[in-house]
Amino acid sequence: MVNIGLLGLGTVGTGIVQIIEDRKNYLQKLIGTEINISKILIRDMNKKRRIGIHEDKLTTDFSEIVGDQDIDIIIEVMGGLEEAYVYIREALNRGKHVVTANKAVVAKHLEELTFLAREKNKAFLYEASVGGGIPIIKQLKEQANLNNIQEIKGILNGTSNFLLTKMIEEDLDFKEALKMSQKLGYAEADPTDDIEGYDTRRKLRILTTIGFKDRVKEESILCQGISSIKTIDIQNIKSMDCTIKLLGTATLKDNKYYALVEPVIIKKNSYFGKVDYATNLVSFVGNKVGELRFYGEGAGSFPTANAILSDVIDIILKNYHKNYSLESNDLDNINKLFQGRYYIRTTLENDTKDKMIRYINEKEITDKLITKEKDVAFITKKILKKEIENIISKFNIRTENYFIGRLEV
Structure with a gap:
């Protein structure tokens, strides 16, 4: 017994x-x-x-x-x-x-x-600590012994995914979607960890430390949540034939890595774009095995209990990684060098709004400009994320008055 x-x-x-x-x-x-x-x-x-x-x-x-x-x-x-x-x-x-x-x-x-x-x-x-019932930890450990893991990417938080799904499908504003998710039991009374990306960041920290075989600290992962998204953002995203997901992404090359948690705008028919409500999808890429994807319930009584008992059975059968090691590969974090195309929406008074439009036109960083009343939305060319931070700082825009989503389209 x-x-x-x-x-x-x-x-x-x-x-x-x-x-x-x-x-x-x-x-x-x-x-x-x-x-x-x-x-x-x-x-x-x-x-x-x-x-x-x-x-x-x-x-x-x-x-x-x-x-x-x-x-x-x-x-x-x-x-x-x-x-x-x-x-x-x-x-x-x-x-x-x-x-x-x-x-x-x-x-x-x-x-x-x-x-x-x-x-x-x-x-x-700790299989159940990431992805609920999805068997990702054991598989990642096994493949990290045979492969150089090059990328880890995932929808890792069911609450944020449920919120964004409801906003896209029903044109709800953020507060309406949050209230609904709390009523249905998806969101906690204090949803901060879920909607600000902290829960996703913890899970990405676990996955990257295992996959990259180096200690990737939470504070080295850039983190941006979804709490400032507005109905106008949803409308603009849908007009691009796209949807939006909170993704954790980490990429490793030549002993350098970047790791980010952020809202990402993707085509609605992409495989991440099709993952709706409280489900999770995690993928990783090995240099030998290629890309592997893991899809399933990210939380809940039975999926989580199932993952826990899978670990228990592995212990009883002595089928776990006794000699699994967390090595130190002395990787360099290069988040400050990360570049991408971004959707940025700001809500500003008219004089500041006009100044911002002049500024971004002078800097020639935009591909497309969308204006509506006090809202200015634009899509950038490929730029450093630091350049976005500079814009926000220059015009002293409060957190609740802007939303940023990276484009993967």
Whole structure:
């Protein structure tokens, strides 16, 4: 029997319990032993739960789990950062295998926890931290051993993708789409991490560190969200026969890389353009294997629980990368040299609006100019992103009064 300590019994924790129960007989035949959830860490013993769990299995004391020598694997799905990190580190130090879905912990402490697991000869697996049910981490580790990974690209946040899909399909403004997504349970009460790109940045940091075999820090990834997008932007984008997605993109060549999270305007019939609502799509390119794409549910109880239990089975069957290493290739970040074509919309008073139009015409950086009342929208030639920052700074435009999207058309 393999005994598991489960930290958290929310949406994902409940999904884990249900899958183990539903597949109990099959899993026992597959791995030759029973998977038993012997103890579950919860915060409130009196809370009503959607599934029946014997009270003896529940505890509010982590030490009851980490100190139990019969528990082989600890699954962390409690969320949060500091407390979860302390528990994961303690579990590894006590000689437990650890599986987590916690992207915040993995993004911040990936190297430390990977090295600690290796030192203790235990597994630290986190498939569910990126892409929900999409099996991307294991595949990327395997292909990074055989290939030089040249590019990683993805729609990595279901909330932002749902918002943009609804805005494109129904001509909603941002606030309307956000309110709808919160009502349907896609967006949190505080959606900052999703709409400002921070969630995508964490996931891209994890993927690039694995794929590029170097520590790519969160702060080295340029990050721009979608909260300032307006209905006029959606109308302008649709007039180009395009759609818009929040993409994480990283490219590596000659030991130099750039990594960005930003809204990207793409053709609606492109393979990223066809990914709608809360689904995710991640692709990476290896110099030997070419491009591989992974599509599926990016979150949710069962997809995430499925990814977690895939890690658990790999541990039981000893089918994980025991010797996987995070090397240091001393890569150079060249974000400041990144060039692209951009759609820029600003909302300005008339005198400032006229000055900006004169300025961008003098600099000869535009391919197309669209004006409407106080809004000035233009599409640039291929320019450094720094040049856009200079325009925003020169005219002292507040964040809520401009929107920038890179063109991939």
